[in-house]
Amino acid sequence: MSSNFKNSENKNLSENENPKKSLIGIKPYWIYVFFLVSMVLLILISPLVRTNEISWLKFENTMLSQHDVAKIVVVNKEVAEIYIKQEKLQDPKYQVLANELFTSKIGPHYTITIGSVESFETKLEKAQEGFSLEDKIDVFYQNRTNLIDTLFWILPFAIIIIFWLFIFRRIGGASGAGSSLFNFSKTNARILETEGKSAVTFKDVAGLKEAKVEVMEVVDFLKNPEIYTKLGAKIPKGVMLVGPPGTGKTLIAKAVAGEAKVPFFSMSGSEFVEMFVGVGASRVRDLFKQAKSKAPSIIFIDEIDAVGRSRGKVNAFQANDERESTLNQLLTELDGFGPNTGVIVIAATNRPDVLDKALLRPGRFDRHIYLELPNKTEREEIFKVHIRQLKLAKDIDINSLAALSPGFSGADIANICNEAALIAARHKKQLIKQSDFMEARDRVIGGLERKSKIISPKEKKIIAYHEAGHALASWYLEHVDSLVKVSIIPRGKSLGATWYLPEEHQIITKAQFLDQLCASLGGRAAEEIIFNEVSSGALDDLEKVTKQAYNMVAFYGLDDEIGPMSFYDSTGENERFLGKPYSENMAMLIDREVKDLIGTAYNKTKNLLVKHKHELETLAKLLLKKEVVYLEDLETILGKRTKGIPANLKD
Known part of the structure; x- marks a missing residue:
């Protein structure tokens, strides 16, 4: 759940007040575009306006000797411009000038590149020997500045300057504190004032009763501080919201913003750190400075682990790190020598194990x-919140939906409600039915059905017996969750699935672990019993069984040989070491016990399926026929299950 707070103080500026516009209402980047387009046009046109360049020999034989030249202008002692008499332009040899684009009739008509002025004058004087005084050509000398050549020199520098101006504007805009380059060190926190408060309140936060009580108390601290301070109590400085993704951390922050009658600053932990060193610490200082100026106020930092990671684990080989500097400044602001009265910091993270211990200590x-994750009662409340805007049929059973979604977070439930609405709309329904919610649940868990996937009859038979093995083992094992349905329709990456209705446990006994191992091995055992060979279809089951067996032996202390020992590291500090926290002999013992544990469970499952082989074959044939078998069909084949059935599924 993401939070998007808008600054109620920001108003639309008028045309004269907008600093990004010039006085005549033209935005600066239009000036840059006009300049670049003008430069390009000049570059494209410049070859067209240049006169024809000729050699001295052609000039002497076809023009000078024929008395066609009116005058010569020597420019910058490099180029001689030739002007043809107006009456001579009618001559056929000059018709090419009339056909060329952008050629002036006045001239110059031709140019000659001269080596030096002295050499050119010598050749010209020699070529005019025998000419009368009236026929000799006037020569003029001029110094000019060539605009095109100048622009060619300026263009690269202009492009570089415009590029850096653009970069600086983007940096200034990203800082959230104006478009100036020097404002990137200012905080870009979204501030929510009282008059533009969030539409989310604590009424919109379903479940999380204990969390709401504590957070509401923080809001009450700010509203009525004298109730607590008169007894000598100190208002807490920081509240850390910790939980799995989707459990409502950001939603609670939105509710605090909606309930509190104080300024609310919100930003993400990643927004503190930029490409410039020292920006993070500067933004932390600026954020707390603004919050203190408007105290009492609340600061919300989402995903604080982006800057609050342990300083001993991150960049241990670097002398200086931007995140570490930002964290140090944050620690100083939370509990430094300076007064910090009236500012409460709320932070959210789903990785509390990586946070620095100094950040979590009392006083900060x-x-x-x-x-x-919500329990069944809380899931009912969450469903009621998310179905408010939906058009529902009368067959909707919220109690059943909550029971069929164990382990779902608030975000998962919101996704199921939205998927159900999409499914109903896809089938052109007027109302959303219970079946739409069930289909949405299956899609969220397992993925979209792929009925078009081509499976050979032989593979389909193996899949049917595999899933029937899971179902049969689960049915006759006491501590396995109740079955809901069995399917051999491909869904997501799986080719078949056995759907359970898990009970919610706070602790799991050794007997429950063993029965779960047996149920997971039921598919592979069924393949071996029926076909006398096994396939690769049990990969996911074997992975889950192996991990669970290692957890039982190495973490939970449930093995008789090893005894009550646990090598679980809740602090995560051992992750930095390459070795294991036990000896090689212990590692060999753990491996042997895990192998024996899985082998014992597999033999137990095989014996159970051999005993009920006829029922296994009947169930598999029904699966091949119907593709999906529900609880009623299972009871028809296997009889009523009396052990392990949740109360809501009993008659």
């Missing part, structure tokens, strides 16, 4: 609020 983030 005094309160840690843990948001867990």
Whole structure:
């Protein structure tokens, strides 16, 4: 859940007040565009306006000797411009001048590149020997500045300057504090004032009762501080919201913004750090300076782990790091010598294990609020919130939807409600039915059905017996969750699936672990019993079984041989070491116990399926026929299940 706060103080500037516009209402970048277009046009036109360049021999034989030249102008002692008499332009040999574009009738008509003025004068004087005084050509000397050549020199520098102006404007705009280059060190936090408060309140936050109580108390601190301060209590400085993704951390922050009658500053942890060294620390100082100036106020930092990672784990081989400087400044602002009265900082993260310990100590983030995945009752409340805007049919059972979505976060439930609406709209329905929610749940968990996927009859038979093995083992094992349906329709990456209705457990016993191992191995065991060979279809099952067995032996202390020992590292500090926290002999013992544990579970599952082989074949044939088998069909084949059935599925 993302938060998007708008600054209520920002108003539309008039044309005269907008600093990005000039006095005549033209934006600066239009000036840059006009300049570049003009330069390009000059470059394209310049070859067209140049006169024809000829050699001295042609000039002497066809023009000078025929008395066609009116005058010669020597420019910058480099080029001689030849002007032809107007009456001579009618001569056929000069008709090419009339056909050329942008050629002036006045001239110059031709040019000659001269080596030096002295050499040119000598050749001209020699060529005019025998000419009368009236026939001799007037020669003029001029010094000119060539605009085109000058522009060619200026153009590269102009492009570089315009490029850097553009970059500086983007940097200034990204800083959120105006378009000036020197404002990038200012904070770009979104500020929410009382008159433009968030539409989200605590009524929109379903579940999370304990978290709401603590956060509402923080809001009450700011509204009525005298109730607490008169008893000598100090208002907490920081509140850390910790929980898995989608549990409502940002939603609670939005609710705080909607409920609090104080300025609310919001920004993400990644917005502190930029490409320039020292910007993060400067933005932290500016953020707290603004918050203190409007105290009492609240600062919300989303995904604080972007800057709050442990200083011993990040960039340990670097002498200076921008994130570390930003974190040091944040620690100083939270609990420094300077007064910090009336400012409460709320931060959110789903990675509390990587945060620096100095950030979490009392006096900085005094309160840690843990948001867990919602239970069944809380999921019902969340469903009620998200279906307010939906057009529902009368068959909607919210209690059933909550029971069929264990382990779902608030974001997952919102996604299911939206998917159900999309599915109903896709089928041109007027109302959303219970079946649409069930299909949406299956799609969120397993992916989209792929009925068009081509599967050979032999592979389809293997898949049917594989899933029937899972279902049969689960049915007769006491501590396995109740079945809802079995399907051999490809969905997502899987070719088949066995759907359960998990019960919510806070702890899991050894017997429950063992039955779960057996149920996961039911598919492979069924393949071996029926076909006398196994396939690669049990890869996901074997991966899950192996991890679960290692957890039982090495983490939970459930192995009789190793005893009550755990090598689990809750702090994450051992991740930095390449070695394991136990000896090689212990590693060999763990491997042997895991192998024995999985082997025992597999043999137990095979014996169970051999005992009920007839039912296994009946269920597999029904799957091949119907592709999806529901609880009613399972009860017809296997009989009523009395153990392990949740109360809401019992008769």
